[in-house]
Amino acid sequence: MDIGAKEIKGWHKGKGWKDIGYHFVIRLNGKVELGRPLYKVGSHVIGWNTDSVGVCYVGGVEDKKPKDTMNAAQEAAWRKLVSTLRAQYGALEVFGHNDFTDQKACPSFKVGEKFADMKLNPNTPP
Numbered sequence: 001m002d003i004g005a006k007e008i009k010g011w012h013k014g015k016g017w018k019d020i021g022y023h024f025v026i027r028l029n030g031k032v033e034l035g036r037p038l039y040k041v042g043s044h045v046i047g048w049n050t051d052s053v054g055v056c057y058v059g060g061v062e063d064k065k066p067k068d069t070m071n072a073a074q075e076a077a078w079r080k081l082v083s084t085l086r087a088q089y090g091a092l093e094v095f096g097h098n099d100f101t102d103q104k105a106c107p108s109f110k111v112g113e114k115f116a117d118m119k120l121n122p123n124t125p126p
Contacts (some may be wrong), residue, residue: 002025003058005033011050017043022054024081030073045100053085053092066105068114069116081116 004027009020013068020035021043027033035054036042040126044054050097059069086092097104112119 002028002057003090004031008056009035012043019043020106021054024053024055026057026081028058028071028074028075030071030077032077043099048100053089054071057099060108062108067094068107068109070109070114076092078115079118081114 003044005020005022005025008025012020019040022035023038023042025033025035035055035056038053042052042054044056045052055078057070057074059071060066061073062069082092082094094111094115096109097106099111
């Protein structure tokens with residue numbers, strides 16, 4: 001689906017949340033949209049929200065099953081966003097939601113494998 005921060009915010013608020021859980025949403029065309037402001041704690045990974053930035057890319061599902069659907073525009077946007085955040089905040093590790101719980105498939109790939117060149121310390125678990 002071609003959705004963005006506005007639609008996801010509506011879904012999250014429909015669940016009774018205060019705001020969208022993610023700080024950034026990467027749309028299908030690679031456009032990065034602001035979700036929850038960075039100065040506010042996100043709501044994206046239970047137990048890790050205080051010390052993390054939540055980024056969601058649109059996709060990750062095909063035929064109602066998890067699948068890596070990240071396209072080239074989204075990957076380029078992700079890499080640029082991570083680089084920008086690292087320039088602003090220093091050394092930031094990158095992880096997927098599925099690194100923190102077996103209950104989540106998202107982002108439908110292992111971030112540490114797909115973006116191994118961006119991992120600061122390949123031996124650091126979440």
